[in-house]
Amino acid sequence: MSDFSPFESPDSWAPATQAIRGGLNRSPFGETAEALYLTQSFVYDSAEGANARFAGEDPGYIYSRYANPTVKMFEDRLALLEGAENCRTTASGMSAIFTALSGLVRAGDHILASRALFGSCRWLLTEYFPRFGVETSVVDGPDLTQWENGFRPNTKAVLIESPANPLLEVVDVRAICDLAHAAGAKVIVDNVFATPIFQKPLTLGADIVVYSATKHIDGQGRVMGGVILGDFKLLDESYRDILRHTGPALSPFNAWILLKGLETMDLRVRRQSDTAAQLADQIADSAKTRTTLYPLRKDHPQYEVAKRQMSGGSTLVAFDFGQQAKAFRFLNALKIIDISNNLGDAKSMAVHPPTTTHRAMTEDQRQEIGLTEGWVRLSVGLEDVTDLSRDIARALDAV
Ligand SMILES: *Cc1c(COP(=O)(O)O)cnc(C)c1O
Numbered sequence: 001m002s003d004f005s006p007f008e009s010p011d012s013w014a015p016a017t018q019a020i021r022g023g024l025n026r027s028p029f030g031e032t033a034e035a036l037y038l039t040q041s042f043v044y045d046s047a048e049g050a051n052a053r054f055a056g057e058d059p060g061y062i063y064s065r066y067a068n069p070t071v072k073m074f075e076d077r078l079a080l081l082e083g084a085e086n087c088r089t090t091a092s093g094m095s096a097i098f099t100a101l102s103g104l105v106r107a108g109d110h111i112l113a114s115r116a117l118f119g120s121c122r123w124l125l126t127e128y129f130p131r132f133g134v135e136t137s138v139v140d141g142p143d144l145t146q147w148e149n150g151f152r153p154n155t156k157a158v159l160i161e162s163p164a165n166p167l168l169e170v171v172d173v174r175a176i177c178d179l180a181h182a183a184g185a186k187v188i189v190d191n192v193f194a195t196p197i198f199q200k201p202l203t204l205g206a207d208i209v210v211y212s213a214t215k216h217i218d219g220q221g222r223v224m225g226g227v228i229l230g231d232f233k234l235l236d237e238s239y240r241d242i243l244r245h246t247g248p249a250l251s252p253f254n255a256w257i258l259l260k261g262l263e264t265m266d267l268r269v270r271r272q273s274d275t276a277a278q279l280a281d282q283i284a285d286s287a288k289t290r291t292t293l294y295p296l297r298k299d300h301p302q303y304e305v306a307k308r309q310m311s312g313g314s315t316l317v318a319f320d321f322g323q324q325a326k327a328f329r330f331l332n333a334l335k336i337i338d339i340s341n342n343l344g345d346a347k348s349m350a351v352h353p354p355t356t357t358h359r360a361m362t363e364d365q366r367q368e369i370g371l372t373e374g375w376v377r378l379s380v381g382l383e384d385v386t387d388l389s390r391d392i393a394r395a396l397d398a399v
Contacts, residue, residue: 023076093212096226114141177205
């Protein structure tokens with residue numbers, strides 16, 4: 001007897017292996033790199049075959065707005081990595097979040113969210129959904145009493161982001177999921193900042209996980225993409241028809257780039273996060289900064305929650321100089337780190353959120369999340385830590 005098994009279950013692989021080998025579906029040519037199926041539609045052996053395909057009796061491909069083999073490899077790989085039954089992808093992170101929300105609500109329903117959200121998500125809640133008779137409201141994410149009081153009889157969906165953009169606010173995902181489920185609502189977690197490497201919201205009770213694949217999944221500043229993960233039934237019932245008929249489909253070319261991005265994500269995110277932790281300490285130690293926020297630093301306001309639900313601190317650091325002029329002087333003195341609004345890239349980037357990424361918020365909304373004029377958000381890349389540290393020391397001196 002030997003204990004050799006002819007089949008290795010991909011579920012048992014570590015994330016680094018899953019992100020390289022998950023979902024791989026080779027064509028008869030046996031290519032090493034994933035095949036890129038740049039095709040709009042598919043052909044059938046016979047009219048009967050086309051009939052069967054459209055009737056759903058034959059599971060083959062029909063049209064790339066519905067599904068595509070390269071996109072499917074990307075979806076299968078992500079589902080494996082996240083530990084989700086199913087995955088669907090879209091053209092951008094925002095189309096994923098919009099689809100995820102719109103599939104759960106209809107006129108008369110209510111969406112509850114944490115206040116600290118990506119700017120475009122706030123716009124969806126305050127400007128867009130109310131046009132269609134969907135009520136929305138926000139609470140302070142870390143305050144569980146506000147959550148308890150925030151649910152209404154018609155609350156159907158909860159949207160949270162943890163850590164949140166840009167001030168890295170952390171919310172207790174498990175506690176919020178418990179409250180939401182007791183109130184009959186489904187929970188969507190935007191997991192962009194934590195990545196699947198450091199946080200698995202489904203294991204904390206979330207129903208849906210969304211990503212902007214534009215960020216760490218690509219990780220090299222090339223293409224946009226969005227991801228929706230959850231169980232078969234929910235994704236099928238809530239999103240299948242919306243995706244088919246509204247058409248936010250991910251391009252197969254972009255899916256192919258993102259497949260290659262996933263292969264190095266574990267390596268990149270761990271290294272970037274290690275560097276971010278070191279730079280966070282350097283920035284916090286400077287007399288020029290008033291507050292530095294990094295989820296796994298002991299002085300983070302939600303450190304205990306972060307430690308419980310995250311296995312790494314993330315690739316982002318936020319810090320406050322107290323005045324916009326000082327933040328601008330810091331940014332303008334950087335020589336390696338770019339001034340850019342993107343994040344999760346191999347290139348380090350810093351930005352002044354109040355005048356860029358969070359400009360669409362009103363001054364009051366920014367004040368409510370503590371985003372005053374002196375904040376800078378740093379996305380730490382893959383450059384050598386000593387070079388980045390020197391660049392930051394120089395910029396701090398210039399403040
Ligand atoms: C970038 C981002 C989004 C939006 O993703 P896009 O791909 O730019 O549409 C949503 N949520 C968070 C947290 C983000 O950082």
